[in-house]
Amino acid sequence: MADVILRSTNVEAGAHRADVPNFELIELLFFAYRDFVSEADEVLERFGFGRAHHRVLHFVSRNPDLKVAELLNILKITKQSLGRVLRELVDQGFIEASEGSSDRRQRLLRATPKGEELALELSIAQSRRIKRALEASGPGTHEAAAKFLAAMINPEDSGDVAKLVRSPSMTGRRR
C-alpha cells in the first residue's frame, strides 16, 4: 500500500522557530477532511447529487428561511454556481423558497420534509465519524477541537459563523 517515507529536514539554518511549519496539523487537516467529506458520497449518489448539493442542503436545513445572499456568504461561491445546484434541489423537492415577508425581493429558503430527511441522514453519517473520533481521543477533546477549529476561521467571518453554528435560523447580517 502506501510505503511512505518522511523526512525531517525542511527548515534551513536561519529559520526562526515561528517559521517552522506545523506539518503535522497541516497534513492531519488534509486527511481528516478528505475522509470526512467523502463520508456522505454514497448517500448523495443515490440521489444523483454531489458535494455542492450537500453543502447547500445542509445550511438551508440548519437555517430555515435562509436568504440567498446569506447562503452565498456562507459558501463563498458565486450566485451562478449556487444557482445550478439550488435549482436542482428546488426542482426535486428538497428545498422550497418563499417570498420575504418584509422584503419581497428576497427568497427565503428552507428544506422540505424530504429535504430534512436527507440532510439528517447525511449529518448522522458524518456525526458517526466524529463520535468515533471523539471517543478515541481523551475527554475534553470535544471542547479543544471545537475551539481550535473555530479559531482557524477567518476573523471577519467568525462572528457570523459563531451565530450560525450555535443558533440556526438567526439571520445575522454582517457589517
Added chain:
Amino acid sequence: MADVILRSTNVEAGAHRADVPNFELIELLFFAYRDFVSEADEVLERFGFGRAHHRVLHFVSRNPDLKVAELLNILKITKQSLGRVLRELVDQGFIEASEGSSDRRQRLLRATPKGEELALELSIAQSRRIKRALEASGPGTHEAAAKFLAAMINPEDSGDVAKLVRSPSMTGRRR
C-alpha cells in the same frame, strides 16, 4: 470555551442520543477547512497553480523519492488526474523524477530547490493560521486537536498517515 448550543428540533421523537448529529463540529470543520485551504491561494496564483498543484508539491516535498503509486494513495485521485498537474510541476522545474534504484519502472519524485522554496512558503502561510488558532485556544489544544483529527481518518489509512505525519525520514515499509 466553545459555547455551543445544539438545536433540538431536527431530532424526531424516537431519535437516539447516538443519532443526534454533531452540527457544531460538522460546521466548524467546513468553515475551518474552507479558510485553511484558501490561505495559500494568492501564493499559488503567482505561479498559475491551483490547489491540486499545492497538494502534489506538498507531499512530494515532504517525502523525497516518493513513488507515484504512493502519491496516488495519499491523494486518492486517479493517475490521470495526477498526471496533468504533476507534468506541469515537472515541466516548470518544481519537481524532478529519478529512476527507482531497485525497480527501474518506478519514478521517484522529489522537489527541486525551487520546489522546496515554494512548498515552504505555502506551509509557512498555513502554519501561521494554525499557530494563531492554537494560541487563541488553551494549552493542550494542540495535542487534542491532533488526536481528534487523526482519529477522523479512515482506519485503513491511519497507519500510513501516522507514519507520514509524525515520523519524518523514516523509510517505513508496511504490509
Added chain:
DNA sequence: AGAATTACGTCAGCCATGTTGACATATTAT
C-alpha cells in the same frame, strides 16, 4: 414621482480538477 440601488435569476462560456476506459511501454516476477 422618478431615479438609483438592491436581491435575485439567467444565459453563455471558460477553467480546474475530478472521473472512466482503453491502450502503450518498460521492467520485473513467475
Added chain:
DNA sequence: ATAATATGTCAACATGGCTGACGTAATTCT
C-alpha cells in the same frame, strides 16, 4: 516466454468553480 506491475497517455465526460452581461421586480433615495 509469459504474466503481472509501474507508469504514461489519449480521449471523452462530469462537477463545480469562475467572469461578464443582462433582465426583472422591489425597495430606497432624492
